[in-house]
Amino acid sequence: MTKKLKVGVLISGRGTNLQALLDACADPAFPAGIALVISNVAGAAGLERADAAGVPTLVISHKDFPSRETFDARMDAALRAAGIELVCLAGFMRLLSDGFVTGWRGKMINIHPSLLPSFKGMHTHAQALAAGVEQHGCTVHYVTPALDDGPIIAQAAVPVLAGDTEETLAARVLEAEHRLYPEALKLVAQGKAGTDQSDYLNRRGAEAQKQRED
């Protein structure tokens, strides 16, 4: 079997996307494995999920550091010491310094609960409802210094239904996230998702073509 890509996951909370990644990585045929989970929040529920899967965890609290840069440097050192090759942000709710992002450029991906470039930042479901869109969804993308802005790897759309609240819409998007993140990680681990945005556009075009032919 070929070597699995060594993944580190950064979380801040409940870790349902982490769980989806852990479940996918449990398959011996999956091309990536999670070697470290770091939470910036002690007691985050996601830490228990990693423990249950036998994955090493670290709590690095941003509150223990005088600056964003020193906090990020500690995370960077831990990831490098563990031999991490790709970082997955999964509900990691801290802005990262430019230095950290640059150091992991092309080797760090994030899941965001909207169809980027629409609805960057926080409260994406409320933003989508306020805008009156018919479709909402989620995006996995490479992380660049600009917020929620890097090259897209994969997207999944869900309908916005009459009577949706922020909660019902968030739940529908979250289900899509749990399918999308493992798919996107697989593409990256297989070397099929480059950081050049034309890669994604070509893949999408090929999928659309295949659907027309089926």
Ligand code: GAR
């Ligand atoms: C997910 O919906 C994820 O897309 C979002 O936080 C949630 C984490 O849930 N991330 C962001 O908003 C990042 N900008 P989880 O801890 O259950 O995976």
